[in-house]
Amino acid sequence: MAAADGRPAAADFRCGHVAIVGRPSVGKSTLMNALIGAKISITSKKPQTTRHRIVGIATDAAAQFVFVDTPGFQTRHRSRLNEHLNRAVRDSLADVDAVVLVLDATRITEADRAVVRLLPARVPVVAAVNKVDLVADKATLLPRLSEIAALHPFAAIVPVSADRGTQLAELKAELAKLLPASAPLYPEDDLTDRDERFLAAEFIREKIFRMLGDEVPYATTVGIEQFAVEGSLRRIHATVYVDKPGQRAILLGEGGARMKAIATQARAEMERLFGGKVYLEVWVRVKRGWADTDASLARFGY
Ligand SMILES: Nc1nc2c(ncn2[C@@H]2O[C@H](COP(=O)(O)OP(=O)(O)OP(=O)(O)O)[C@@H](O)[C@H]2O)c(=O)[nH]1
Ligand SMILES: [Mg+2]
Numbered sequence: 001m002a003a004a005d006g007r008p009a010a011a012d013f014r015c016g017h018v019a020i021v022g023r024p025s026v027g028k029s030t031l032m033n034a035l036i037g038a039k040i041s042i043t044s045k046k047p048q049t050t051r052h053r054i055v056g057i058a059t060d061a062a063a064q065f066v067f068v069d070t071p072g073f074q075t076r077h078r079s080r081l082n083e084h085l086n087r088a089v090r091d092s093l094a095d096v097d098a099v100v101l102v103l104d105a106t107r108i109t110e111a112d113r114a115v116v117r118l119l120p121a122r123v124p125v126v127a128a129v130n131k132v133d134l135v136a137d138k139a140t141l142l143p144r145l146s147e148i149a150a151l152h153p154f155a156a157i158v159p160v161s162a163d164r165g166t167q168l169a170e171l172k173a174e175l176a177k178l179l180p181a182s183a184p185l186y187p188e189d190d191l192t193d194r195d196e197r198f199l200a201a202e203f204i205r206e207k208i209f210r211m212l213g214d215e216v217p218y219a220t221t222v223g224i225e226q227f228a229v230e231g232s233l234r235r236i237h238a239t240v241y242v243d244k245p246g247q248r249a250i251l252l253g254e255g256g257a258r259m260k261a262i263a264t265q266a267r268a269e270m271e272r273l274f275g276g277k278v279y280l281e282v283w284v285r286v287k288r289g290w291a292d293t294d295a296s297l298a299r300f301g302y
Helices: 028-036 080-094 110-118 138-149 168-176 196-211 245-252 254-274 294-299
Strands: 014-021 054-059 063-069 098-104 125-130 156-159 221-230 233-242 278-286
Touching: 014 028, 014 080, 028 054, 028 063, 028 098, 028 125, 028 168, 063 168, 080 110, 080 294, 098 110, 098 168, 125 138, 125 168, 138 156, 156 168, 196 221, 196 233, 196 254, 233 245, 233 254, 245 254, 245 278, 254 278
Parallel strands: 014 063, 014 098, 098 125, 125 156, 233 278
Antiparallel strands: 054 063, 221 233
16 A cells, blocks of 8 residues: 555555535634644635535544535525535535534534434534634533434534634544545645635635625625746736626725725735735626526536
8 A cells, every 4th residue: 555645654544535514604614724734715704605615635644634625504595506505515425434513512503403414324423513612601511512412323522613723633533533444545745636726716705705794795706817827926817706786896995995905815815825926916897697507607616
């Protein structure tokens, strides 16, 4: 057995796919980033920030975890885009060795129960009870954990804080037990299966989700027109598509100031991950109904 980088792997090395699922905003992407030690998947306070299946890879001496971050499973709003997002969640569960069900330590809701009903019977599931840092009275945690234990025959239940990095080693230890003996699937330095082009578009989307109100982020998608590498400089031309002219005006802000701030923050995020200078130009275009048909969703990578 040889590792992907050619070095022999220990006979007891473990490797496998772990889907990270849960209702919107429980902290799935924050948890994946914390587990791999890098910002790969975008996060925000708004539900449905994640729209794509995205792999994050963590490799240690004994195991390689191929985490699959997924969109928050939606039961309330029915739209073409949401159907695609929910399908991405279901598809991710189909072919994994283990599942992390992320729950919010402060409350279990009907939306959590809807996700539990999706869990395949033959795949082991670990419950990650996230945001324990928000539980001021720790005495309330014990009844919450019993409530969770009754939801599903979990392989383990681990209270964590993705934000503070609490108990992540314990979570990984529980997951490692569930992975098959296998050589690593990826070189040990790999962090994701996504290319820089995809990540660049996502970082722009993250800043839009973080800086704008409740309507515009959901009417927005991002395309990369040009991605050229010149030595250590990356020259990126991106287009933000919105649904209506009014949304374009909101996104641009007075004299283009808001868009400029979004681009500046996105560029800083790209430079941190890519490790080089980025020249970023962002245009905003109106494309009515981009989220309404399968054909146009496919064009934008959904
Ligand atoms: N206090 C606290 N906040 C957290 C923790 N983990 C995540 N958050 C916050 O919860 C919010 C949602 O986090 P995300 O990681 O984007 O959640 P998600 O489940 O990926 O959300 P969707 O992709 O929209 O379904 C963000 O504001 C995070 O900063 C945690 O351990 N403690
Ligand atoms: Mg997410």
